[in-house]
Amino acid sequence: MSIQYCRVGVLYLMLAVGLHAKVISIMGTADLQGVLEPSVQKVDLNGDGTREQVEVGGVARLSTLYKKLKKENPNSVVVSAGDDLMGRYLHVFKGEAIFSMMSEAGYELYALGNHEFDRGSDALGKALAKSTFTTLCSDLDVSSSALNGRCQPYVIREMEGIKVGFFSLIVEKLTKASSEKKVKLLGDNVSMAKKMIKLLRDQGADVVVLISHIGYKKDVALAKQVKGIDLIFGGHSHEYVKKMGRIHHTAIVNGGEQGSQVVKVDIPLDKNNKVRFKEISMTKIPVTSEYIADKVVEKNLQAYTQKLPKSIILGQTQKTWVLDSRVIRNEESEVPNLVNDLLREKYKVDIVLNNAGAFRGKKIYPAGNITNTMLKEIDEFGNYAYLLTLQGKYLKPILEKSAASYAHGGFMHASGLKYTIDLRKAKQEIKDSKIIKEGKRVTEIKLLQEGKWVDINPNQNYTLAINSFIGRENGDGYFWFSKYGQDIQNTYATFYSILSEAIAEKKELTPKAKDGRLVIIH
Numbered sequence: 001m002s003i004q005y006c007r008v009g010v011l012y013l014m015l016a017v018g019l020h021a022k023v024i025s026i027m028g029t030a031d032l033q034g035v036l037e038p039s040v041q042k043v044d045l046n047g048d049g050t051r052e053q054v055e056v057g058g059v060a061r062l063s064t065l066y067k068k069l070k071k072e073n074p075n076s077v078v079v080s081a082g083d084d085l086m087g088r089y090l091h092v093f094k095g096e097a098i099f100s101m102m103s104e105a106g107y108e109l110y111a112l113g114n115h116e117f118d119r120g121s122d123a124l125g126k127a128l129a130k131s132t133f134t135t136l137c138s139d140l141d142v143s144s145s146a147l148n149g150r151c152q153p154y155v156i157r158e159m160e161g162i163k164v165g166f167f168s169l170i171v172e173k174l175t176k177a178s179s180e181k182k183v184k185l186l187g188d189n190v191s192m193a194k195k196m197i198k199l200l201r202d203q204g205a206d207v208v209v210l211i212s213h214i215g216y217k218k219d220v221a222l223a224k225q226v227k228g229i230d231l232i233f234g235g236h237s238h239e240y241v242k243k244m245g246r247i248h249h250t251a252i253v254n255g256g257e258q259g260s261q262v263v264k265v266d267i268p269l270d271k272n273n274k275v276r277f278k279e280i281s282m283t284k285i286p287v288t289s290e291y292i293a294d295k296v297v298e299k300n301l302q303a304y305t306q307k308l309p310k311s312i313i314l315g316q317t318q319k320t321w322v323l324d325s326r327v328i329r330n331e332e333s334e335v336p337n338l339v340n341d342l343l344r345e346k347y348k349v350d351i352v353l354n355n356a357g358a359f360r361g362k363k364i365y366p367a368g369n370i371t372n373t374m375l376k377e378i379d380e381f382g383n384y385a386y387l388l389t390l391q392g393k394y395l396k397p398i399l400e401k402s403a404a405s406y407a408h409g410g411f412m413h414a415s416g417l418k419y420t421i422d423l424r425k426a427k428q429e430i431k432d433s434k435i436i437k438e439g440k441r442v443t444e445i446k447l448l449q450e451g452k453w454v455d456i457n458p459n460q461n462y463t464l465a466i467n468s469f470i471g472r473e474n475g476d477g478y479f480w481f482s483k484y485g486q487d488i489q490n491t492y493a494t495f496y497s498i499l500s501e502a503i504a505e506k507k508e509l510t511p512k513a514k515d516g517r518l519v520i521i522h
Contacts, residue, residue: 021271022160026209027069027264028079028107029062030235030255031492033115034087034098036301038289041260044240045286056286057259059105060293060301065262065285066106067294073266075159078106081235081255082113082170082213085127086497088372089304090119091312095127097304103132104297109155110135111168111211113235115492117178118501121145136168136211139192145182154196156205162273165205167196169212169222171236179346179505189214190225197228206273209233215490216241216254223247230275231265238492244282251280261286311373315503318510323361323378329411332518334511335359335378340415341512342498347387347491349463350447351416353398355476357409358383358467358495370503379495383467388485393458398480400428400439406520410476418453418517420444433479443521461486467495 038058042051070076080102089097102110110133116124125146128135137151154167169189174180186192193210200208209231212219216237223232229250238257244265245252253263264283268276321335322328328336336359340352360380399419402412404427420443428439446453447462456462468490469475474482482488503509 021276022075022162022269022273023073024159024162024164024207024267024269025069025073025076025264026079026231026233026267027066027076027262028081028233028255029259029262030081030083030213030233031113031238031257032080032084032098032102032259033257034084034089035258036089036098036101037305039258039260041258043260043286045288047284049242054286054288056261056288058287058293059101059259060295060298061287061289061291062259062262063105063294063297064291065287068291069262069264070106075162077108077157077164077166079109079166079211079233080107080111080133081211081233082111083115083235083492084113085116085124086118088308088312091314091372091500092308093304094123096130097301099127099131099133101297101301101304103130104300105294107133109133109166109211111213111235112137112140112151112170113213114171114174114178115497117174117180117183118497119504121147121180121182125150136166137170138167138196139169139186139189141184141186147183154200156200156203162207162269163203163205164207164209165200165203166209166211167193167200169193169210169214171214179501189218189222193222193226193229197226201228206269207231207267207275212236216245216252219252219254220245220247223250223252230277231267231280233263233265236492237490240284244280246277249275249277251277251282253282259287311371313369313371314375314500315370315506316508317365317367317370318508319367321361321365321374321378321511323359324364325356325362328359329356329407329409331520332514332516333359333413334514336413337415337514337517338509338511339495339498340413342502343385343465344415346493346498347385347465349387349416349465350449351395351414351462352465353412353414353417353470354467355402355405355409355470355478356411356413357476358469359413370509372500375496375499379499381469382494382496383469385491385493385498386466386468386471386481386488387491388464388466388471388481388488389461390464390481390485391458392456392460392462394480394484395445395456395462396442397428397435397439398478399442399445401430401476401478403441404428404439405476408476410478414517416448418444418446418448418519420519420521422521424521430477433474433477433483465491
């Protein structure tokens with residue numbers, strides 16, 4: 001999508017609503033994930049649904065694009081919908097590189113995402129000290145944290161006589177999605193939105209913009225319950241919507257991920273500064289090599305990049321990490337146990353189930369340093385952790401599927417649950433997501449509750465954490481989660497982020513000895 005097209009679009013809007021009309025442009029990204037350099041991604045370049053593999057993104061290209069767009073329409077604001085403070089630049093520079101480079105690129109308003117809190121508010125406060133953008137924290141009590149004085153509940157920008165009010169919302173399960181202890185939520189999304197809308201309107205805001213980090217589906221649900229928001233510029237869903245959502249008089253977009261495209265929303269107003277809702281439009285602009293990298297930004301980024309080691313030491317382990325496929329797919333294994341236990345602890349679920357094929361590396365890592373390279377190898381696919389509720393009666397057939405997948409990628413590792421597989425007995429057979437032969441290999445299933453192992457109640461609902469491969473894609477034939485699961489939620493956390501967060505907190509992460517949660521009878 002070229003700049004020339006955007007220029008024509010803005011002029012068309014102004015002509016369409018009258019010569020006295022003004023157009024406010026809100027543009028930006030979400031979920032940059034610390035990706036400051038161009039990367040190869042699959043992108044829909046032409047808006048026809050066809051995704052091409054192309055090099056896109058990069059903070060220096062973003063800078064060039066923002067400057068051109070703001071020159072076209074000075075009444076513009078560049079925003080981020082959060083989850084940018086991640087990755088190798090965070091590991092090495094503690095947030096300085098990411099936030100300083102985003103500031104140089106032209107970001108003006110910043111809404112915090114849950115991953116900004118992965119290392120706690122103390123580290124986040126120090127990182128924000130390196131920024132020049134304004135940070136919003138409308139629904140957070142930061143008075144007891146290092147964020148006190150570093151973020152604001154709202155902002156009103158006046159542009160050509162138009163008052164534009166901005167506020168933010170973050171996921172309600174912030175404490176589950178991060179290890180933060182000092183920052184608290186002031187209220188639920190709906191009540192806080194109503195409060196902020198009234199506050200901004202009372203102060204004369206002609207346009208109200210929510211920069212949210214709650215996910216596109218929840219943005220839509222919010223717009224159905226709350227009136228008075230003109231635009232929701234969202235994050236957390238990692239998606240570029242094909243067309244702008246319209247609920248009542250609220251336009252809804254999402255900033256995607258990793259800066260592969262810039263989302264730009266043009267909001268026209270009439271001569272009385274009233275929003276012309278029907279004429280609000282969205283443009284998605286792929287950040288390709290068409291936009292020559294800003295030389296100053298690129299030079300400053302290179303100064304950081306040159307200091308990056310090939311492999312970054314994150315912490316230590318006192319034991320070897322065994323990721324040999326022959327072990328992972330044939331017996332209880334310490335590293336899957338470690339990851340699954342961390343997931344259960346973090347999300348406070350009853351059960352964690354992850355297939356052996358989700359744990360990569362395919363080798364033995366010696367005791368000593370835990371590096372980012374090591375974690376990336378282990379989490380090769382970068383599957384997201386999904387949360388859901390499932391009736392107990394489905395656990396037996398799921399574990400029979402695991403037993404039938406012995407020595408293969410579908411073999412299942414657990415936390416909060418233990419089971420026995422007898423390989424001498426008949427195995428389950430499935431065709432077209434239907435069981436055509438019942439399995440008899442799983443001889444015992446027990447659930448850990450309040451420190452005691454108890455039987456599964458087939459009629460009870462249990463909370464689970466699983467990975468997106470088996471939860472969303474029915475990977476390895478596990479159709480039960482998507483078919484029978486309820487309240488399915490994507491946490492957008494990966495094995496990598498879960499492990500790196502735990503290492504940052506504990507400095508050492510050593511797998512515990514096997515505890516008998518998985519017994520194999522040959």
